[in-house]
Amino acid sequence: MSDWEVVVGLEIHAQLATKSKIFSGAATAYGAAPNSQASLVDLAYPGVLPVLNAEAVRMAVKFGLSIGAEVARRSIFARKNYFYPDLPKGYQISQYEDPVVKRGSLKIVLDDGSVKTIGITRAHLEEDAGKSLHEGLAHASGIDLNRAGTPLLEIVSEPDMRSAKEAVAYMKKVHTLVRYLEICDGNMQEGSFRCDANVSVRPRGQEKFGTRAEIKNLNSFRFVEKAIQYEVARQIELIESGGKVLQETRLYDSDKHETRSMRSKEEANDYRYFPDPDLLPLEIDPAFVAQVRTSLPELPDEKAARFAADFGLSPYDAGVLSASRELGAYFEAVVAKAGPSHAKLAANWVMGELSSALNRDGLDIDASRVAPQALAGLLARIVDQTISGKIAKDVFEAMWSEGGDADSIIAAKGLKQISDSGAIDAAIDAVMAANPAQLAEYRSGKDKLFGFFVGQVMKATQGKANPAQLNELLKAKLGGP
Amino acid sequence: MLHNRSIGELADLLAKKQVSSVELTRHFLDRIERLNPALNAVITPTAELGLAAAAVADRRRSSGEAAPLLGIPLIHKDIFCTHGVRTSCGSRMLDNFIAPYDATVVERLSVAGAVMLGKANMDEFAMGSSNETSFYGPVKNPWDTSKVPGGSSGGSAAATAARLAPFATGTDTGGSIRQPAALTGITGLKPTYGRVSRYGMIAFASSLDQAGVFARSAADVAIVLQAMAGFDPKDSTSVDVPVPDYGAALDRPLKGLRIGLLAEFFTGLEARNRALIENALQVYRRLGAVTVEVSLPHLPLSVPTYYVVAPAECSSNLSRFDGVRFGYRCDDPKDLKDLYCRSRGEGFGAEVKRRIMTGTYVLSAGYFDAYYLKAQKVRQLITDEFRAAFTQVDVLIGPTTPTPAFAIGAKVDDPITMYLNDIYTIGANLAGLPGLSMPCGLIDGLPMGLQLIGPHFSEERLLNAAHQYQMASDWHSLAPRGYE
Secondary structure, three states, rough: OEEEEEEEEEEEEEEOOOOOOOOOOOOOOOOOOOOOOOOOOOOOOOOOOOOOOHHHHHHHHHHHOOOEEEEOEEEEEEEEEOOOOOOOOEEEEEEOOOOOEEEEEEEEEEEOEEEEEEEEEEEEEOOOOOOEEEEOOOOOOOEEEEOOEEEEEEEEEOOOOOOHHHHHHHHHHHHHHHHHHHOOOOOOOOOOEEEEEEEEEEEOOOOOOOOOOEEEEOOOOHHHHHHHHHHHHHHHHHHOOOOOOOOOEEEOOOOEEEEEEEOOOOOOOOOOOOEEEOOOEEEOOOOHHHHHHOOOOOOOOHHHHHHHHHHHHHHHHHHHHHOOHHHHHHHHHHHHHHHHHHHHHHHHHHHHHHHHHHHHOOOOHHOOOOOOOHHHHHHHHHHHHOOOHHHHHHHHHHHHHHOHHHHHHHHHHHOEEEHHHHHHHHHHHHHHHOHHHHHHHHHHHHHHHHHHHHHHHHHHOOOOOOHHHHHHHHHHHHHOO | HHHOOOOHHHHHHHHHHOOOOHHHHHHHHHHHHHHHHHHHEEEEOHHHHHHHHHHHHHHHHHHHOOOOOOOEEEEEEEOEOOOOOOOOOOHHHHOOOOOOOOHHHHHHHOOOOOEEEEEEEHHHHOOOOOOOOOOOOOEEEEOOEEEEOOOOOHHHHHHHOOOOOOOHHHHHHHOHHHHHHHHHOOOOEOOOOOOOOOOEEEEOOOOOEEEEEEEEOHHHHHHHHHOOOOOOOOOOOOOOOOOOHHHHHHHOOOOOOEEEHHHHHHHHOOOHHHHHHHHHHHHHOOOOOOEEEOOOHHHHHHHHHHHHHHHHHHHHHHHOOOOOOOOOOOOOOOOOOHHHHHHHHHHHHHHHHHHHHHHHHHOOOOHHHHHHHHHHHHHHHHEEEEHOOOOOOOOOEOOOOOOOOEEOOOOOOHHHHHHHHHHOHHHHHHOOOOOEEEEEEEOOOOEEEEEEOOOOOOOOOOOOOOOHHHHHOOOOHHOOOOOO
């Protein structure tokens, strides 16, 4: 494998979160009854005409600005002609030679912590097709045109990725970005965010790209990784056994984890692209671009840099906490209450207990059962040593399952840490008295038994003994009078 | 007789309650019933709807409304979608298609109070210059029923010329209003591209198609255009420029009007045709206009340019007719490909198929640059040359067609000769300019048209110039025998 270099480029389709379709007034909501959201324009009735949705343009501009790309002053909608029942007009309105967004880039962090820039060739606006339904109908196919005309932003990368992992990292980065910008809900199960992967291999050191295969319609990060891995292995094996990779479109079978040929280059459609005469060239005024620029939110990289600088977080933690706007906002709300000097503690809790509780219950951060203020309240009790970190986890669980704030749970369950040295002394004395054999062994040099005594005292105090204090007192007592 | 009255006169009669819209509508429906069988101009009469709309118009009049088209009957070219009424586009493909909505043109005229009498025959999908490609059979020219009325809006033109309605709508992609207007002796206007909404008008070639009007005088055309014109948010190519008062401009004197005579229009022009145009120019000179010779060197390339651009667009526009959602579907399709091939193969006629194939070819990989792209470049050159010419002249005047109406069947087997019929009209479509044709005399007893072409959005000027000519001559009031 090491003799081969993997080359991957992705074409990501992000469904834009507009209320209505890109060229009609029909709604875009997912899951409606078949064809209930298809207007005459979506159904391509005779005589109807497309009218561009300005909101879709604004979203494309937002994306362009956030990847440092050029927003074209003039771009052209073109028709991509082919026949298929889920394509009512017999052509898809897309952008071909003159896309709205040109030449941008995104940075991804590799496993070794280094940063790599992935070029984005272009991003263009287009309409989605409908869906053909083959299940549950005898001797017939159904067509649901609800999705027809849904706005898509197709984001085309340069062939800059060198492994399946890099491809996934890039795709995640784009996923994070489009959700930050609130231009796509990022829902991959519903197909709102999906990609085609162009995959090829070449002998390491060779400049010329190998022949690529395009794997269509990958709608999960895992599938992207698996499909690319499979395809890379397939191509290498093919070449090493004397074969040649064909330029073709392949489909990924997520059950068998393999790719299968769909159509070869020779069978590819001649799409006969030409400018759509029903739509004027899309002219974008620099003043509009400037106005969109001012509306941009803080972007993921900017937020991560700020978290690292202001709160002293590691690049990794800063990256995790800025992965979504909502998570970043939650973290900042905790810090705002707990105080910036406890940001590291807040980060650990948000990424640790809180994230695992969310995962366990399948909740988004917005639906967290523990509000940021409540979490900050819990952290304050750790900081002031009312409870230990360990007890705090129990308190958190109680807050998560029963609600309520940390203080009342601590009071109600009597979890307040014992920092009274008299009480701890007494507990130590009792434990020492109850375990004379261990005490003797310890005193004869078996230091390891220190942990045993800690455990026993903690047990006796239901874990409430202040750990630092306990250590200190125990060490002194065990050492003998 | 009512049917010889102008729209203005009819509106006057309606206002004075000397006639009701219902009576007027009955009068024209009766003429359609009696006279249309010989002409085949109207393929879908809508008597019931028309009478109901007339009754509404009468009620609006009696409640004090007085719009100029309120209660005036019309016929729509069957390319415009009409809610609840078959909209066939002259094709078997849409023989069963009941439009679920009104085209903007239909809606605007309906709001203005015009009363639809029926839908007019046309060349299939507006592809033709003789109205012989219609699924419903050819339209006959009321001046001589062995002759074609021109096309593609042949039904609208023949109906207007035969006084089956005071006016009719049409569309013009390469001459489809002006050429039939010329061949049937009436006035037809193709407005500037973008002046009238294309929404609901079944597309042939989107960058060239424009809706317009047939009537018997420029003054009548002005009244109708007033109601049709204007920006439509549903059509991205419609243009948001104010609509002037066309009627108010009609009476402006023509003194000093600079008429351009295109060298390319006059070389090789048949002598009798040239003489008719010379006579018309004499009228204009008497009215104070001056003539200036101008030249558009690339204009002779307009026919080949058009026959690349228009088929290219139509090959894509007509893809939606696939037998899946509406329109003709073949019996017992074996599979998807069979459904497509037979539905389209059986649903479309020969000329439509010819253009779809031509268009598919010129857009294909390897041919796109040589045909489509080159045609677009020539189109731009022609547009630029027109623009330059209009810095020297106010209006271009020349012939509408090379010859008067030809015999039905004479050119059907020779598409190139048929295409050359539009040699004088296509330029205005390529450049998006307004063009008007009006009668200027007879050759062998058949009407001939004088064509006026103006700069973008100069409909006001064209109508003014046409009206002044019609005030000083009477070719426009000549009726075909049997339809007076």
